[in-house]
Amino acid sequence: MDPVVIVGAGPQGLAAAAHLLERDVEPLVLEAGPGPAAAVHEWAHVRLFSPWPELIDGASRRLLEGAGWSAPDQGYPTGGQWVSEYLAPLAAALGNRVRYSAHVVGVGRKGRDLSVDSGREDQPFVVHIETPEGEERIEARAVIDASGTWSSPNPAGADGLSALGERDAAASGMLTYRIPDVDSRCSGRHTVVIGNGHSAATAVANLARVARRDRTTRITWVLRRGQVGDTFGGGQADELPERGALGQRAKRAVESGLVRLVTGFRTDRIDMVDGSVIVSAEDGRRLDPADHVVALTGFRPDHSFLSEVRLELDLRLQAPRRVAMEVDPNIHSCGSVAATGATDLAHPEPGFYIVGAKSYGRAPTFLALTGFEQVRSVVAKLAGDDAAAERVELDLPDTGVCGGAGLFDEPEQAVGCCTSAPQPISLEPAAG
Template identity: 50%
Template structure:
């Protein structure tokens, strides 16, 4: 019992159901719905198929891995041996697929063509393209109603008004479609939505070249996606480049050079430093974007730091490489327990805290750390990391392996979580040197997110970083 402003009320102490308990009701006959046909979503489908669990894979885009396709021109710095899920490999090889060179660093487009599209083809009509999820709830239950909740199916509403039911949901929708704002305080800069601002990793040397060549360009952000764009812009003739960061210097972006634990990252920072020191790229430090105005002279971007000091720059194009954040709005009627800082589950947050961990030091984690008070709902992949920029695609693969094992009732396998992080593989200087000889120094991203791109970016990156240590 508890006293309240309006009298004495009863307080119910609730014990949340496990996925196995939740799956024991009528909803057990329904499919598991996977949201997002990117690398991690397709890996989830592969594990579900191996376990003999019925599923549907819903992709909002008009093609498999639609978010990856947006940065298809970028080369990741993790080789194929870290980018292919084990269950997916088994299914593909059983179908006669020949794996690409395990040491090759694929572009996003190659990752789709050589791996993700063939994998999706195995699942036939279980993969539904152009199918955008707009809301998730429980059939007949809003978020407040408790008794019997775990026994009823999930209700999934689609953009066309169609509704589906599911026994469980694996949300691998990523964060690529919810970039951080340009404004320095986490709020949109004044006028930001009235002026065209390009988001991270435009195809500067390819499809978007005409938009940038010969133009004055501002890149905002201190992460590896910003560095990738800056290096590409530096190859364009007659293209003045300004780089704006909130920090007092660019040391974090430059990294450790030859001493960097990730040689590819160190090489990226070294190249960027050379351009800044030569004057090819103008660096503005202590830049807190406050206002964006369209003027007769171009786009004026005004900084106002915490002391009130202002500085401004006028350009023709603005690239916002300020990272991404998770959008949990589709699950607003579910019972989520989110960390107030990162937006991950509360249990996962201390394991991925970017103040304490890099991509290679995140501890093994699985279904227990990904669970919410809403049994049967799991956000996985880069979305599970919230704003933490330490995600690796290999981590996402192990997440879905653990979650699917739990949904199958195999708790021994679900809790036997093993992470083979690529500190001694992807981060090997020998690997990077060999790859440079084959394709030149790769510049890349992890997309929604993948593994460890050369210049990394992560869909879950923090407001200024626009990237992560390892993609």
């Protein structure tokens, strides 16, 4: 029988393979990178705010422990430690069921393009891949897309498109889209961080440590929104303590004057002038010349290789429609979200599922726990165990904040739904 093809050998892709093996269904994991969890390798220096027990999938644990592996049970690993101590051993346990340097460039139904109904569901999927040896086609009984969003960062431009000059700045290396590995090279320099999420808070908190040692180091933190809102997270109300603490570290860096916070700044252009980068807003404001710009404005899914698969996606988030109803920051008012399973992740194309961070589309706050529950449910569905697929085996931790309840630029005091709004702080006026 054809295997279930999994796109991506990251945390959710490898977990899906472990669950399939546990149900005697043969998986085949296709990873574009040269090794397991290639995307996680790129942020190996970043410490996760989830503790070890929440970063290990149940079926994966059982597979590894059967081979004598002992799970780390304390602390908060870096991305590098997550790979070396768990994900790489898991990939090794799966053996030749994981193929590397196998770039998926297309998924479809054998002999049927997107428009053809007749006999469609009776045909296997055909997965087109490119490898160092050339092109290849693989037939599959089902496809699980766990490719993530890491390769598709959102641009700095406020309209969802690259700001004028942004691509040139990125090509020069003066603008990057990843949390910087902070070291002495940041000392005495001016770094602009654009973004409102956990990645931006991490970058700001890390840079602030450098600024404490060298007060000539300058950090400007740029928010598109006109108010601070939930930028600093839920603090002690966050059910993931390290996530709450992260926001508070960033907040202290702002309050202490180490970081200059600029709000309502919607990036329009990024110019390289005399070895510096100058970021300008739609309203004409310009930031002081910077040595480096870090755009941490989230990610978006890449559906380009799914053009022949019948998808049902939300127009705003580009996530499966039923998932988007739960996680849409425009309408979702409270910090807690429900776990999502096979029913939520299904598309009009039977046997095809998008899981992991990509299932949230452009929405933030995805946790590893979410993905592990998703693949458990999806694999149960593929194995014919409808009862297990429908069962919810996860309660997600509350963020302790409210978000999305109201207008993009509403006054801060108007925010409020399930908890009180974060207390306002004094902000230095934006650059003129």
